Amino acid sequence: MQKKYSSIPKVDTILTLPFLISLLETEPRPTVLAAVRNVLATLRSDSVNGKMREAINEGLLCNMIKTELETLVAPSLHPVVNGTGVVIHTNLGRSLLAKSACRQMLEVAERYSNLEMDMATGERGERYSHVESLLCELTGAEAAIVVNNNAAAVLLALSAMAVGKEVVVSRGELVEIGGAFRIPDVMKLSGGILKEVGTTNRTHLKDYKTAISENTALLLKVHASNFSVVGFTAEVSVDLLVRCGREAGIPVMADIGSGSLLDLSRYGISGETPIQEYIKAGVDIITCSGDKMLGGPQAGIIFGTREIISRLRSEQLLRALRIDKLTLAALEATLRLYRDERQAVAEIPTLRMLAIQPGELKSKATAYIRRIRPKISASVKLTVVAGNSQVGGGALPQLDLPTFLLAVAAEGWSPQKIDSAFRQCKTPVLGRINKGQYLLDLRTLQDADIPALVDAMGVFQ
Numbered sequence: 001m002q003k004k005y006s007s008i009p010k011v012d013t014i015l016t017l018p019f020l021i022s023l024l025e026t027e028p029r030p031t032v033l034a035a036v037r038n039v040l041a042t043l044r045s046d047s048v049n050g051k052m053r054e055a056i057n058e059g060l061l062c063n064m065i066k067t068e069l070e071t072l073v074a075p076s077l078h079p080v081v082n083g084t085g086v087v088i089h090t091n092l093g094r095s096l097l098a099k100s101a102c103r104q105m106l107e108v109a110e111r112y113s114n115l116e117m118d119m120a121t122g123e124r125g126e127r128y129s130h131v132e133s134l135l136c137e138l139t140g141a142e143a144a145i146v147v148n149n150n151a152a153a154v155l156l157a158l159s160a161m162a163v164g165k166e167v168v169v170s171r172g173e174l175v176e177i178g179g180a181f182r183i184p185d186v187m188k189l190s191g192g193i194l195k196e197v198g199t200t201n202r203t204h205l206k207d208y209k210t211a212i213s214e215n216t217a218l219l220l221k222v223h224a225s226n227f228s229v230v231g232f233t234a235e236v237s238v239d240l241l242v243r244c245g246r247e248a249g250i251p252v253m254a255d256i257g258s259g260s261l262l263d264l265s266r267y268g269i270s271g272e273t274p275i276q277e278y279i280k281a282g283v284d285i286i287t288c289s290g291d292k293m294l295g296g297p298q299a300g301i302i303f304g305t306r307e308i309i310s311r312l313r314s315e316q317l318l319r320a321l322r323i324d325k326l327t328l329a330a331l332e333a334t335l336r337l338y339r340d341e342r343q344a345v346a347e348i349p350t351l352r353m354l355a356i357q358p359g360e361l362k363s364k365a366t367a368y369i370r371r372i373r374p375k376i377s378a379s380v381k382l383t384v385v386a387g388n389s390q391v392g393g394g395a396l397p398q399l400d401l402p403t404f405l406l407a408v409a410a411e412g413w414s415p416q417k418i419d420s421a422f423r424q425c426k427t428p429v430l431g432r433i434n435k436g437q438y439l440l441d442l443r444t445l446q447d448a449d450i451p452a453l454v455d456a457m458g459v460f461q
C-alpha cells in the first residue's frame with residue numbers, strides 16, 4: 001500500500017514561517033521562492049511514488065529548503081577530482097591549463113586588451129595575429145589561424161575549399177568522435193561532397209587516383225583518433241598522399257585530431273605524429289584541437305599555406321566560429337611554453353601527467369597516503385597497487401601507461417557503493433573499479449585535490 005502525505009503546504013503558507021522570513025532577509029527572494037517550489041515538487045512526487053519519509057513539519061521543511069537553496073546558489077559547473085587515470089578526459093574538461101595560461105587569461109579578462117587593435121597604427125587589427133607567428137615559429141607552417149574548436153576548424157576548411165565539390169576520404173577514416181562529430185555529417189554541413197574510397201580496412205593509392213576528377217577539391221586524411229584497425233590493413237601514408245595531390249594539382253588536408261607539438265616517444269608515448277611532421281611532408285591544410293595532446297584551452301588550430309589561410313580568413317563563417325579573447329590568451333601562453341621543451345613538459349599539466357614515470361607515481365602514492373591517513377577514519381583501508389592509465393581525448397586508444405593507484409576499501413562498502421558516494425560529494429571524486437577494487441589513479445590526481453579526497457573519505461564515518 002502506498003502512503004501519501006495527507007496535505008502538502010502551499011507556498012504562501014511556507015512564506016509566513018519564521019525560518020523563511022529570516023532566510024528572506026539574507027537571500028534573494030526569487031532564489032528562495034525557487035527553492036520552496038522545488039522542495040514542494042519533490043514532496044509531491046515522493047508522495048505520488050509512495051516514497052514519503054516522515055511527517056511534514058516545520059523542521060523538515062526548513063532543512064529541505066536550506067539544502068535546496070545551497071544547491072541553487074552553488075555553481076553548476078565546478079571542479080571534480082579526476083582519479084580515473086584518463087589524462088585527456090573529455091567529460092571532465094579535457095586538459096588542465098598551465099599556471100601561466102590561467103594568469104594570462106585573468107589579466108585579459110579583468111582589463112581591456114589589444115585584442116583587435118594594431119598599436120603601431122592605431123587601426124583595427126586581427127585577433128588571430130596574437131598566435132599566428134608563434135604557431136608558425138613552433139611548427140614551420142607558412143600561416144595559421146585559430147577557431148573555437150577542431151570541429152569548427154574542419155567545418156571552416158571544408159566550407160572554404162569544397163562547396164559543391166568532392167572531397168576524397170578513405171572509408172577507413174570516416175570516423176565519429178565522442179560527442180557526435182562525424183566526418184560525413186560535417187561534410188554535408190559544409191556543402192562539400194563526400195567521395196568515399198577504399199574499404200574499411202584497406203585503402204590504396206590507386207583508390208585515391210581513380211577517384212580524382214575535375215570536381216575534386218581536396219584529398220582528406222582523418223586521424224582515426226579513438227579506434228584502431230588491426231589485422232589485414234593498409235592505408236596510404238601522408239607522404240604518398242601529398243605526392244598524389246601534387247601530381248593532380250589538388251590540395252591535401254589532414255584532420256589530425258589530437259595534435260602534438262612534441263615527440264613524446266622519449267617519455268614512452270609513441271604513436272602520435274607531431275604536427276611538424278605533417279607540415280614537413282607538405283600537407284596543405286592541417287587541423288587539430290587545442291585541448292587534447294597540446295594541453296591548452298578548447299580551440300581549433302588550422303595550419304596551412306599563406307594562400308589557403310587567407311582564403312579561410314575571408315570566410316563569413318569564420319565570424320561565427322571565432323575564438324574568444326580568454327581562450328586566445330590561454331592558448332598564446334600555452335604555446336609560449338613550447339619554445340622550451342623541458343618547460344612545456346614541466347608546466348603543461350597534460351604533458352606532465354603523460355610524461356610522469358611509474359617510480360614517481362609510486363612515491364606520489366605514498367606521499368598522498370601520508371597526507372590523507374591522519375585525517376580519515378582508521379577503518380578505511382588505503383593500499384597502493386600497480387595498473388595502467390589511458391591517454392584519453394581520442395588519442396592513442398591502444399596505449400596503456402604503467403601507473404600506480406590508490407585502492408580504497410572499507411568494511412561493508414562495495415566498490416560500486418564507494419563510487420556512487422564519492423561521485424555525490426560536494427567536490428565529486430571519480431575513480432574506477434577494477435577486479436572488485438575501487439581505485440584512484442595517481443597519474444591524474446592533483447595536489448589541490450587532497451582536501452576533497454579527505455572530505456570524500458568522510459563518507460565512511
Ligand SMILES: *Cc1c(COP(=O)(O)O)cnc(C)c1O
Nearest residue numbers: 149150151177225257258289394
Ligand atoms: C577530437 C577530434 C575532432 C573534434 O575536435 P574538437 O576539438 O572536440 O572539436 C575532430 N577530428 C578528430 C580526428 C578528432 O580526434
